[in-house]
Amino acid sequence: MSLKEINPTELGGNVIDEISNKWMLLAAGNESKFNFMTVSWGMMGEIWFEPAITAYVRESRYTKEFIDSNELFSMISLKDGYKKALQIAGSKSGRDIDKVKETGLTPLFIDGVPSFEEAAYTIVCKKMYADFMPQENFIDKQAFKKAYPEGNLHTMYIGKILKVYLNK
Numbered sequence: 001m002s003l004k005e006i007n008p009t010e011l012g013g014n015v016i017d018e019i020s021n022k023w024m025l026l027a028a029g030n031e032s033k034f035n036f037m038t039v040s041w042g043m044m045g046e047i048w049f050e051p052a053i054t055a056y057v058r059e060s061r062y063t064k065e066f067i068d069s070n071e072l073f074s075m076i077s078l079k080d081g082y083k084k085a086l087q088i089a090g091s092k093s094g095r096d097i098d099k100v101k102e103t104g105l106t107p108l109f110i111d112g113v114p115s116f117e118e119a120a121y122t123i124v125c126k127k128m129y130a131d132f133m134p135q136e137n138f139i140d141k142q143a144f145k146k147a148y149p150e151g152n153l154h155t156m157y158i159g160k161i162l163k164v165y166l167n168k
């Protein structure tokens, strides 16, 4: 396996399809301690003159602790055929299980962020902005009602895209 760096604008595929339908992994931490989880809500584009990604992380997620305590995080798209791993990473918490073992994924570290040999590509992000999204800021009250019947609100993290690597 080798890595090929590409420009963020060279990323193929439709962003909405990549995140909402195919799902991605959001990961943070270092080689001695890291965690990852499945995400299907997210945005990619540009802000503050930088290519950027926005991820939305609920309060309860173990991964949130790793994002909060590290400068960098990664967004990873796995190759086809790993839906089961994505389901496990998206339904069990790293607090309760050994996610690497249970998903069968093979971790590797790129520029200090977690990724996997099974990745199609890895986006290395540097946190630029984080904001808790409180109920009173919702203009669309129905959206709030639908998304938060049990609370567990999101924090949004805007990350500057530092690098994009394809796994070859």
Ligand SMILES: Cc1cc2nc3c(=O)[nH]c(=O)nc-3n(C[C@H](O)[C@H](O)[C@H](O)COP(=O)(O)O)c2cc1C
Pocket: 023, 035, 036, 037, 038, 039, 040, 041, 042, 056, 057, 058, 060, 061, 062, 063, 064, 086, 087, 089, 090, 091, 092, 093, 094, 095
């Ligand atoms: C398809 C799918 C998409 C998900 N998207 C998100 C998301 O965008 N934000 C979020 O906070 N949780 C999302 N989750 C839930 C987390 O992945 C899940 O709660 C996970 O077990 C958290 O793991 P952790 O506690 O180890 O961080 C999603 C789950 C699935 C299956």
